[in-house]
Amino acid sequence: MLVVTCPGCSLLCEDIELVLKTGAISQAKNLCRKGYGHFQSMFTERTEPTIDGQKVSMDEAIVSAAEILKGAKRPLLYGWSNSTLEAQKVGIELARKLNATIDDTSSFCQGILMERVLKGRVPTCALDDVRNFADTSVFWGADPSNSHPRILSRFAYYPRGEKRQKSYEEERTCIAVDVRRSATAKLCPNYYFRVPPGGDAEFIGALMAVLEGKIPKFGDKKRMIELGTVLRKTEYGVIFPGLGLIYSLQEKMGLLEALVARLNEIATFKVVPMVGHYNMRGFNQLLLDETGFINRVAFSDGKATHGPENSVIEASKSCDAALVIGSDPLSALPFKTAQRLAKVPLIAIDPRRSLTTDAAKVVIPSAMYGLEAGGSAIRMDGVKIEFEAMMESDLMSDEQILARIKEAI
Amino acid sequence: MEAVVSIVTFRDIFQYEAGKKGRYTPEYQDLSAQIILDKQDMAKLGLKDGGKVLVENDVGSIIVAAKASEDDPHPGLAFMTNSPWSNHLVRDDVCDTSIPGFKSIAAKVSPSGEDITKIGDLLERMKA
Numbered sequence: 001m002l003v004v005t006c007p008g009c010s011l012l013c014e015d016i017e018l019v020l021k022t023g024a025i026s027q028a029k030n031l032c033r034k035g036y037g038h039f040q041s042m043f044t045e046r047t048e049p050t051i052d053g054q055k056v057s058m059d060e061a062i063v064s065a066a067e068i069l070k071g072a073k074r075p076l077l078y079g080w081s082n083s084t085l086e087a088q089k090v091g092i093e094l095a096r097k098l099n100a101t102i103d104d105t106s107s108f109c110q111g112i113l114m115e116r117v118l119k120g121r122v123p124t125c126a127l128d129d130v131r132n133f134a135d136t137s138v139f140w141g142a143d144p145s146n147s148h149p150r151i152l153s154r155f156a157y158y159p160r161g162e163k164r165q166k167s168y169e170e171e172r173t174c175i176a177v178d179v180r181r182s183a184t185a186k187l188c189p190n191y192y193f194r195v196p197p198g199g200d201a202e203f204i205g206a207l208m209a210v211l212e213g214k215i216p217k218f219g220d221k222k223r224m225i226e227l228g229t230v231l232r233k234t235e236y237g238v239i240f241p242g243l244g245l246i247y248s249l250q251e252k253m254g255l256l257e258a259l260v261a262r263l264n265e266i267a268t269f270k271v272v273p274m275v276g277h278y279n280m281r282g283f284n285q286l287l288l289d290e291t292g293f294i295n296r297v298a299f300s301d302g303k304a305t306h307g308p309e310n311s312v313i314e315a316s317k318s319c320d321a322a323l324v325i326g327s328d329p330l331s332a333l334p335f336k337t338a339q340r341l342a343k344v345p346l347i348a349i350d351p352r353r354s355l356t357t358d359a360a361k362v363v364i365p366s367a368m369y370g371l372e373a374g375g376s377a378i379r380m381d382g383v384k385i386e387f388e389a390m391m392e393s394d395l396m397s398d399e400q401i402l403a404r405i406k407e408a409i
Numbered sequence: 410m411e412a413v414v415s416i417v418t419f420r421d422i423f424q425y426e427a428g429k430k431g432r433y434t435p436e437y438q439d440l441s442a443q444i445i446l447d448k449q450d451m452a453k454l455g456l457k458d459g460g461k462v463l464v465e466n467d468v469g470s471i472i473v474a475a476k477a478s479e480d481d482p483h484p485g486l487a488f489m490t491n492s493p494w495s496n497h498l499v500r501d502d503v504c505d506t507s508i509p510g511f512k513s514i515a516a517k518v519s520p521s522g523e524d525i526t527k528i529g530d531l532l533e534r535m536k537a
């Protein structure tokens with residue numbers, strides 16, 4: 001039996017017990033469906049080194065990738081959220097060396113909020129604090145039952161913690177604010193608050209009014225007052241913003257900051273962004289440390305500039321080559337962006353087949369983290385998690401592949 | 410006969426797992442090439458569960474299966490899992506934050522007799 005860390009999401013659960021037999025997982029303990037999908041995927045649709053769809057050696061693929069990047073005037077290096085800190089570090093060095101644009105999935109995901117968290121503008125806490133102290137968890141535009149399946153059982157709702165021995169039966173309240181009755185909302189039917197799409201700013205306004213003792217002008221007044229009462233009685237509350245809230249607020253993110261500041265006048269309130277990919281936060285932290293920016297960076301003569309023009313969406317319009325690592329932008333990004341990426345010389349480093357590897361000029365297979373390769377990553381709450389390779393593999397890790405490309409340039 | 414809807418995308422763990430089995434698996438197509446419509450909108454379009462619909466806007470068009478929502482009424486609002494099918498309709502001309510409208514896709518829905526769009530077809534359109 002192997003005890004492994006699961007990089008299926010940014011909870012990075014370290015208590016996964018697996019028994020593997022040839023080509024399948026035969027037994028598993030503590031593994032959620034998402035984690036099962038991750039580990040089981042090791043046995044299907046693995047990539048091989050290819051150039052223009054023809055099988056080549058790893059050395060040939062790496063040399064070809066290096067030549068493409070070296071010959072490009074405006075290379076884009078994208079992905080990163082599913083790679084270890086060690087690989088991300090080499091990636092940032094590679095971007096600097098190439099005078100490339102570098103961006104990660106946070107650019108169209110949790111980036112706006114994560115920047116505020118990493119710069120200390122929004123109070124945050126570790127998930128262990130959530131387990132030990134939190135009596136109210138608010139999942140806002142987030143459906144952890146589908147995105148972070150074990151957050152409720154390990155930290156936010158069901159477990160007994162230091163100050164929460166009576167747990168969900170008596171001491172914890174779980175609130176879902178969403179545009180639909182999600183699986184998570186069904187778990188807390190009395191505390192599901194429906195918000196119309198794009199209505200989160202008004203919802204925050206109504207909540208602020210309630211906290212001031214005023215009658216809210218938005219939504220179901222009685223229910224808004226009910227929500228205000230729960231929040232007022234809270235000792236230690238945590239808001240978990242999902243993409244629903246992020247996309248709805250965008251440039252109005254200051255409203256969430258203001259709400260959290262107001263709530264902290266009443267009790268302790270923290271914010272933990274619902275980061276999807278297992279090491280998005282790691283990339284944001286590393287790039288911030290290196291350049292002062294969490295994403296969307298272009299290097300020129302070693303200097304970093306930052307702006308929306310360096311987002312993967314915008315950079316895809318001007319790049320003349322792209323390296324994509326651990327990500328499938330052709331599946332995940334808007335059609336026109338995917339179309340542009342499919343038309344430049346594309347290098348895909350990935351353990352598994354995807355639309356992006358299918359469109360890539362050069363495909364470089366990599367080892368799968370959690371089993372075939374180890375390293376370290378930053379969990380969604382900022383805690384560093386280290387894990388080792390659990391089985392022997394001939395495959396190179398992202399870090400090794402990037403180091404080889406960098407060396408060849 | 411058509412309905413104008415705003416599509417909100419969401420995450421589904423079963424679709425995620427199917428995608429991990431493979432992007433080209435029938436399970437992934439079934440759980441991705443699907444639009445959840447309000448019962449009133451289904452009735453307006455004369456649709457039954459599983460009925461095929463054309464979903465289109467000025468970005469692109471796809472054929473997917475319609476499914477009746479079990480949620481509280483939400484006419485004019487539709488839901489799709491986040492996938493290459495939904496992304497085929499997402500605009501990339503973005504506002505200052507450079508975040509595309511993944512959760513606010515304006516589209517028209519109408520009944521269709523055509524086959525459900527395959528993921529391979531979507532890839533071909535990207536390469537074209």
